[in-house]
Amino acid sequence: MLLSGEFPPRLDHEKRLYGAPGGHFEFGETFAECASRELREELGLEVPTEDLRYLTTLNVINKAEGFHMCNIFMAARITEEQASTIRNLDVHKCQAWEWIKFDEFMQRSDVFHSFHCLAAQGFTNVR
Numbered sequence: 695m696l697l698s699g700e701f702p703p704r705l706d707h708e709k710r711l712y713g714a715p716g717g718h719f720e721f722g723e724t725f726a727e728c729a730s731r732e733l734r735e736e737l738g739l740e741v742p743t744e745d746l747r748y749l750t751t752l753n754v755i756n757k758a759e760g761f762h763m764c765n766i767f768m769a770a771r772i773t774e775e776q777a778s779t780i781r782n783l784d785v786h787k788c789q790a791w792e793w794i795k796f797d798e799f800m801q802r803s804d805v806f807h808s809f810h811c812l813a814a815q816g817f818t819n820v821r
Contacts, residue, residue, distance in 0.1 A: 709806075710804065711804055711805055711806050712794075712799070712802065712804055712805045712806070712809075713805065713806040713808070713809070714767075714809075715732055715733055715736045715737055716729075716732050716736075716765075717732045717735070717736070724743070725746075725748055725766050725768060726743035726744075726746040726748075726768065727743055728766075729741075729743075729746050729766075729768040729770075730742065730743050730746060733770075735783060735784070736782075736783055736784040736788070737780045737781065737782075737783065737791070738779060738780065738781045738783050739772070739776060739779065739780055740776075741770045741772065741776075745770045745771070746768045746769070746770045747768065747769050747770065748766070748767075748768055749767040749768060749769050749817065750766075750767050750812070750815060750817065751764060751765065751766050751767070752764070752765045752767070752808060752811050752812060752815070754807060754808045754811050756807045759807065761807075763808070765808045765811075765812075767812060767817070777793070796819060797818055797819040800812070800813050800817070800818045800819070801818075
């Protein structure tokens with residue numbers, strides 16, 4: 695999700711790492727349907743599927759942490775009005791949402807492993 699090169703990463707309660715809105719697919723969902731639903735469930739943000747665009751898919755393996763996931767990254771441009779409606783609806787997982795420039799976010803060390811993999815693929819600035 696982008697707003698003038700910014701997006702709202704969430705600060706995770708458990709590991710104190712930043713990540714993006716997201717979650718798991720429900721049966722039969724497309725990438726865009728899943729992303730739209732997760733934005734609505736976690737942020738109260740209504741983004742139609744046609745406003746979402748596919749960025750990339752990553753096969754993320756972190757042997758040290760003992761996990762293996764496929765991550766699909768989607769993006770959308772939202773208005774300032776939409777951004778002002780964002781709420782933390784996922785309080786059991788998310789401590790807070792912050793607006794951070796995407797290129798600055800990608801340089802941080804306190805992000806989920808998937809974002810290090812995204813940067814390694816060259817996604818350091820998405821506009």
